[in-house]
Amino acid sequence: xxxxxxxxxxxxxxxxxxxxxxxxxxxxxxxxxxxxxxxxxxxxxxxxxxxxxxxxxxxxxxxxxxxxxxxxxxxxxxxxxxxxxxxxxxxxxxxxxxxxxxxxxxxxxxxxxxxxxxxxxxxxxxxxxxxxxxxxxxxxxxxxxxxxxxxxxxxxxxxxxxxxxxxxxxxxxxxxxxxxxxxxxxxxxxxxxxxxxxxxxxxxxxxxxxxxxxxxxxxxxxxxxxxxxxxxxxxxxxxxxxxxxxxxxxxxxxxxxxxxxxxxxxxxxxxxxxxxxxxxxxxxxxxxxxxxxxxxxxxxxxxxxxxxxxxxxxxxxxxxxxxxxxxxxxxxxxxxxxxxxxxxxxxxxxxxxxxxxxxxxxxxxxxxxxxxxxxxxxxxxxxxxxxxxxxxxxxxxxxxxxxxxxxxxxxxxxxxxxxxxxxxxxxxxxxxxxxxxxxxxxxxxxxxxxxxxxxxxxxxxxxxxxxxxxxxxxxxxxxxxxxxxxxxxxxxxxxxxxxxxxxxxxxxxxxxxxxxxxxxxxxxxxxxxxxxxxxxxxxxxxxxxxxxxxxxxxxxxxxxxxxxxxxxxxxxxxxxxxxxxxxxxxxxxxxxxxxxxxxxxxxxxxxxxxxxxxxxxxxxxxxxxxxxxxxxxxxxxxxxxxxxxxxxxxxxxxxxxxxxxxxxxxxxxxxxxxxxxxxxxxxxxxxxxxxxxxxxxxxxxxxxxxxxxxxxxxxxxxxxxxxxxxxxxxxxxxxxxxxxxxxxxxxxxxxxxxxxxxxxxxxxxxxxxxxxxxxxxxxxxxxxxxxxxxxxxxxxxxxxxxxxxxxxxxxxxxxxxxxxxxxxxxxxxxxxxxxxxxxxxxxxxxxxxxxxxxxxxxxxxxxxxxxxxxxxxxxxxxxxxxxxxxxxxxxxxxxxxxxxxxxxxxxxxxxxxxxxxxxxxxxxxxxxxxxxxxxxxxxxxxxxxxxxxxxxxxxxxxxxxxxxxxxxxxxxxxxxxxxxxxxxxxxxxxxxx
Numbered sequence: 001x002x003x004x005x006x007x008x009x010x011x012x013x014x015x016x017x018x019x020x021x022x023x024x025x026x027x028x029x030x031x032x033x034x035x036x037x038x039x040x041x042x043x044x045x046x047x048x049x050x051x052x053x054x055x056x057x058x059x060x061x062x063x064x065x066x067x068x069x070x071x072x073x074x075x076x077x078x079x080x081x082x083x084x085x086x087x088x089x090x091x092x093x094x095x096x097x098x099x100x101x102x103x104x105x106x107x108x109x110x111x112x113x114x115x116x117x118x119x120x121x122x123x124x125x126x127x128x129x130x131x132x133x134x135x136x137x138x139x140x141x142x143x144x145x146x147x148x149x150x151x152x153x154x155x156x157x158x159x160x161x162x163x164x165x166x167x168x169x170x171x172x173x174x175x176x177x178x179x180x181x182x183x184x185x186x187x188x189x190x191x192x193x194x195x196x197x198x199x200x201x202x203x204x205x206x207x208x209x210x211x212x213x214x215x216x217x218x219x220x221x222x223x224x225x226x227x228x229x230x231x232x233x234x235x236x237x238x239x240x241x242x243x244x245x246x247x248x249x250x251x252x253x254x255x256x257x258x259x260x261x262x263x264x265x266x267x268x269x270x271x272x273x274x275x276x277x278x279x280x281x282x283x284x285x286x287x288x289x290x291x292x293x294x295x296x297x298x299x300x301x302x303x304x305x306x307x308x309x310x311x312x313x314x315x316x317x318x319x320x321x322x323x324x325x326x327x328x329x330x331x332x333x334x335x336x337x338x339x340x341x342x343x344x345x346x347x348x349x350x351x352x353x354x355x356x357x358x359x360x361x362x363x364x365x366x367x368x369x370x371x372x373x374x375x376x377x378x379x380x381x382x383x384x385x386x387x388x389x390x391x392x393x394x395x396x397x398x399x400x401x402x403x404x405x406x407x408x409x410x411x412x413x414x415x416x417x418x419x420x421x422x423x424x425x426x427x428x429x430x431x432x433x434x435x436x437x438x439x440x441x442x443x444x445x446x447x448x449x450x451x452x453x454x455x456x457x458x459x460x461x462x463x464x465x466x467x468x469x470x471x472x473x474x475x476x477x478x479x480x481x482x483x484x485x486x487x488x489x490x491x492x493x494x495x496x497x498x499x500x501x502x503x504x505x506x507x508x509x510x511x512x513x514x515x516x517x518x519x520x521x522x523x524x525x526x527x528x529x530x531x532x533x534x535x536x537x538x539x540x541x542x543x544x545x546x547x548x549x550x551x552x553x554x555x556x557x558x559x560x561x562x563x564x565x566x567x568x569x570x571x572x573x574x575x576x577x578x579x580x581x582x583x584x585x586x587x588x589x590x591x592x593x594x595x596x597x598x599x600x601x602x603x604x605x606x607x608x609x610x611x612x613x614x615x616x617x618x619x620x621x622x623x624x625x626x627x628x629x630x631x632x633x634x635x636x637x638x639x640x641x642x643x644x645x646x647x648x649x650x651x652x653x654x655x656x657x658x659x660x661x662x663x664x665x666x667x668x669x670x671x672x673x674x675x676x677x678x679x680x681x682x683x684x685x686x687x688x689x690x691x692x693x694x695x696x697x698x699x700x701x702x703x704x705x706x707x708x709x710x711x712x713x714x715x716x717x718x719x720x721x722x723x724x725x726x727x728x729x730x731x732x733x734x735x736x737x738x739x740x741x742x743x744x745x746x747x748x749x750x751x752x753x754x755x756x757x758x759x760x761x762x763x764x765x766x767x768x769x770x771x772x773x774x775x776x777x778x779x780x781x782x783x784x785x786x787x788x789x790x791x792x793x794x795x796x797x798x799x800x801x802x803x804x805x806x807x808x809x810x811x812x813x814x815x816x817x818x819x820x821x822x823x824x825x826x827x828x829x830x831x832x833x834x835x836x837x838x839x840x841x842x843x844x845x846x847x848x849x850x851x852x853x854x855x856x857x858x859x860x861x862x863x864x865x866x867x868x869x870x871x872x873x874x875x876x877x878x879x880x881x882x883x884x885x886x887x888x889x890x891x892x893x894x895x896x897x898x899x900x901x902x903x904x905x906x907x908x909x910x911x912x913x914x915x916x917x918x919x920x921x922x923x924x925x926x927x928x929x930x931x932x933x934x935x936x937x938x939x940x941x942x943x944x945x946x947x948x949x950x951x952x953x954x955x956x957x958x959x960x961x962x963x964x965x966x967x968x969x970x971x972x973x974x975x976x977x978x979x980x981x982x983x984x985x986x987x988x989x990x991x992x993x
Contacts (some may be wrong), residue, residue: 026518039127039136040127042140044144046129049113049115051414051416053407057341061152064112065088067115068087069088072119072146074144082936085735091107092105092106099129099209100125126139135859141412157415159885163972175257176259177201177255178193183222184530186219186744187209187218188210189207190206191206192208194262198255198260202253204242208243208826214739215738226499232257234257234259240254260549263280267293267296269296274309275310277290277294280315282323283320283323287323294309295579313380315371318374318377319374324375325519327379328378328383331388332386335353336351338382339421342420360679362527363525363532364389365390365520366384366391367394367514368393374607380434381424385423386422387528391434392517394440402417422505435482437482441486442489443490444490445554446520451624454622454624483540486543489550489551519543523539555626561629568603570603572601572668573600573659574597574668575598575610575659576596577594578596579591579765587644587648588640589644591643592636594637594639598635610627610638612657620653620674623946625638645982647784648678650983651676651983651986652673652904653986681719682720682721684715684781684788685715685888685890687714688820689712689858690703690821693710698800702822704798705796706766712759712762714884715728715747717752718753722749722751726745728758729774729778731775731776733791737765738765738773739763742760750781775794776790788888803843808839808865809871810850811837811868811870815831816831816832816864836852840873846863848861852882888922888977892918893917893918893969895983904985907960911960914955916953917954927942928940929972932958961987962989965984966983
C-alpha cells in the first residue's frame with residue numbers, strides 16, 4: 001500500500017476509531033498453530049515494527065536500541081534458561097541461553113529495520129540453545145510487549161484469549177442480562193441492575209450472589225469467563241442460581257437475554273433549578289442521551305428555566321472520542337475543541353466548535369477527579385480553555401493519546417498509539433491532566449486515621465513528545481494553579497463521588513462536591529468562565545471559611561488545640577518515632593506508630609502536623625500526625641494504628657518524618673528505620689482422585705462421557721507456617737464439553753503437616769471431543785499471598801472396563817499399595833501404614849475396589865485382596881494409618897546467611913553472595929532462577945539424584961543498588977508448579993552501618 005494511502009487511513013482513524021481495524025493488505029500472517037510457530041522468523045515482531053514505523057504518534061520516542069533491549073528483557077521473562085545483560089548505552093548485549101553465552105554488537109542498531117535484523121540474529125541463538133517450550137508464541141508475545149513498553153503505557157499486544165473477549169463486546173448480535181457485576185472475595189456479586197433489562201424483570205437485586213450460570217459454578221471462573229457465559233444470542237435463555245441475604249437456600253432463575261443499552265448519561269434536577277448530568281463514559285448513543293437529558297431538565301425546570309448546570313465527569317475514563325467531541329460542542333460556539341496530532345506533527349487535525357441556535361448559555365460547573373481521563377479530559381479541557389465552564393475537583397488522570405487496534409490472524413491484536421490530543425493552545429493532556437479552577441480537598445479526620453495535610457504524590461511528568469508549542473503555553477489557563485483550594489470534611493468516611501456512583505433515579509443523592517458546584521453556579525450566573533470566577537469569588541471564600549471551620553472543629557473534637565499563630569523565628573523541635581530502629585514488627589500485626597514532639601524553643605508552635613515519607617513501603621508512607629499548638633518545653637504525642645499485611649516479607653525500610661505548620665515545612669525532619677518480620681510460610685502439596693459415585697457412573701474410578709463425577713483433592717501444608725485461609729479452586733481448560741458444577745472448596749486454616757480434603761464436581765458432556773480433560777487447580781492462602789498451581793490432565797475413557805460387583809470383607813496387609821484407578825501404571829494414592837479390615841465392593845480386571853472410609857475408596861491389586869476374606873467387621877481406616885503420597889509437592893528453598901526470619905537485611909556493600917539449597921520432593925528436574933529488582937541474574941538446571949531427595953546447593957554473586965533491593969529466588973518444576981523465596985536487602989552508604 002502506498003505510504004500516502006496508509007497515512008490517509010491513519011488520519012481517518014485519529015478521531016476515535018474504537019472497533020478493531022483489519023490488518024492492512026500485504027501483512028504476513030502470524031501462525032495459528034502453536035506447534036508450527038517459528039520463533040526465529042519473528043513474523044509478529046516484524047509486522048509490528050512496520051506499524052510502529054508508519055503510524056506511531058511520536059517518532060522521537062522510537063529508540064531502536066532501547067526497544068531491542070526491552071524486547072530481549074521481555075523474552076527473558078518467558079524463557080526460563082535465558083539471561084540478558086546489557087543496556088542501550090553499552091553497545092553490546094550478552095545473552096546466555098541454556099549453557100551457551102554469546103555477545104552481540106548493537107552499536108549499529110539505529111533504525112527499526114536494523115533492530116529487526118539484529119533481533120532475528122539473537123532469537124536464532126536463543127532458539128538453538130534454550131530448552132524447547134510448549135508454545136514459543138508466548139516468547140514472541142513477551143518480546144513484543146517488552147519492545148512496545150518503551151513507547152508508552154497504552155501501546156501493547158493483546159493476547160488472543162483477551163482479544164477474543166474484547167471482540168465479543170463489539171458484537172451487536174449478543175444479548176445481555178442487564179446486570180453489572182464483579183468478584184468480591186471470590187463471589188460473583190451483582191453491583192447494579194439496569195432498568196428495562198431481563199435481570200430487573202426477573203427480580204435480581206444489588207448484592208445478590210450469582211452462584212451458578214447454566215449449572216457452572218462461578219467460583220471457578222474469572223471475570224472474563226463470567227461475562228462470556230452471561231452473554232449469548234438475543235432471546236436465548238440463561239439459568240442463574242442466586243443466593244440473597246435472608247434466603248434460606250439459593251433460588252434458580254431463568255432469564256431471556258435481550259439487547260440492553262447501558263446508560264452513559266444520568267440526570268436530575270437539583271435545588272434552585274440547577275441541572276445535574278453525570279456522564280459515565282462516551283458510547284455511541286451518549287450525544288443523543290445527553291441532548292435528551294438536557295431537554296428533559298429544561299422541561300422539568302418550569303417557566304423559570306434552568307439556572308445552571310453541573311456536569312459530573314468524575315470516574316469517566318473516556319470511550320468514543322467522536323462522542324466526547326460532540327458532547328463538548330453542545331456547550332461551545334467557537335474555538336478549537338481538540339487538536340489531534342500524529343506522526344510527530346506530520347498529521348494534524350483540529351476539531352472546531354460549531355455555533356448552533358440551541359447552544360446553551362447557562363453557567364456550567366464541571367466536576368472532575370483523578371479518574372477523569374481521555375475523552376472526559378477533552379470535554380473538561382475544552383470547556384475550561386475556551387472560557388465556557390469552571391472546573392471543580394481534583395487534577396485529572398492525564399491520558400491524552402489515541403489508540404487503534406490492528407488484527408492478527410493468530411487472534412492477537414496490536415493496540416498502538418497513533419496520535420496525541422492537545423487542548424486549546426496546544427497544551428498536552430498526557431501526563432499533565434486538567435488542573436481544576438477550584439480544587440476540592442477531602443479531609444478524613446478521625447482518631448483512627450487522618451488524611452488531609454499530606455501533599456499529594458507528584459503526577460508523572462508531561463509527555464516528553466509534546467510539540468514545541470506546548471512549551472510556550474505554560475502560562476495558559478490550562479496549566480495555571482487552582483484559583484482556590486477548599487478543604488472539606490469527608491462525609492461519613494466515604495470517598496468523593498461515592499454517592500453519585502450509587503445512583504438512585506428516584507432519590508438521587510448529592511455529595512459535598514455536587515452541592516458546592518450547584519451553589520457556585522447559582523452565585524456565578526455567567527456563561528464565561530473568567531466572569532464566573534469573579535462573580536463566585538466571595539462565595540468561594542465564604543465556603544472556604546465555613547469548611548475550614550468545620551475541619552478545625554473536627555480537629556478540636558479530637559482534643560487538639562488548633563488555634564492559629566505565627567511560625568517561630570527559630571523553631572527547635574525534638575522528634576522521635578516509635579517503635580525505634582531496634583524493634584521489629586511482625587507481618588499481620590497492627591503497627592502502632594507513635595510520633596513524639598518536644599518544643600525546645602522559646603516560642604510556641606501552632607497547628608503543628610507531621611507526615612511520613614516512605615515511597616518504598618505503602619505501610620509506612622504518608623501517615624499523618626496532628627499536634628496543634630505545642631508550647632515551649634511541652635511534649636506531645638500522636639499515635640497511628642497501621643495494619644501490616646500478613647503477606648509482607650521481611651524487610652527494613654527507611655522512613656522520613658516531615659513537620660509543617662500553616663506557613664510550610666519546618667526544620668528538623670528525622671529519618672529512621674523500621675524492621676518487619678515475615679510470618680513463617682505455608683506450602684502446599686496435593687494429590688487427587690476421581691470419585692465416580694453418581695447413579696450413571698459404573699464405579700471404575702475413571703471418567704466417561706455422560707458421567708457426573710467428583711474430584712477429591714487432598715491438600716497438605718508442607719511449609720513451616722500456618723496457612724490462614726486456604727482456598728482450592730478448579731477451572732476448566734476443556735471448553736463447553738465440561739461443566740464444573742462445584743468449583744471452590746474452602747479449607748480454612750491449615751497447620752504445618754495438616755491435611756484437608758477439597759471436593760469438586762464435574763459434569764462430563766456426551767459431546768466432549770478431547771480424550772483428556774484439561775483442568776487448572778489453584779490452592780491459595782490469600783492473606784499470606786501463598787499459592788500452588790498445577791495443570792491437571794485427566795483421561796476420559798471411551799470404553800468403560802467391565803466392572804464386576806463383588807462384595808466381601810477383606811484383610812489388607814501393612815504396606816498395601818493403593819491406586820486411584822484399576823489400570824497398570826495408575827498413579828499411586830498411597831500405602832497402608834498398618835493392616836486394615838475393609839469392604840471390597842467390585843472387581844475391575846486385576847484390581848479390587850475397596851472402601852477405606854465413607855468418602856474414600858481405592859483400588860488394590862486383586863492379589864492383595866484374594867484369600868484375605870475375614871469375618872471381622874470393616875471399619876474406616878484412620879487417617880494416621882493412611883500414608884497418602886502427594887502427586888506434587890513444592891520444592892523447598894533455603895537461603896543461607898541472610899536470616900530473613902530475623903528481619904530485613906542491611907548491607908553497605910555493592911555486591912553480595914546469595915547462596916542456599918533447593919530440595920526437590922518430586923524427583924523431577926527443575927529450574928532455579930534469581931531475579932534482582934526484576935532482572936534475572938542467575939539460572940541453573942537442577943536434576944535430583946536417585947533415591948531420597950537431597951538438598952541441591954546454589955550460589956551466585958549479585959549486584960545491589962543503593963536503597964531497597966528486591967530479590968526473588970524461584971524453583972520451577974514446570975510452567976505452573978513453582979516455589980519462591982522473597983528477600984529484601986537495603987543497601988546503605990558506606991560507613992553508615
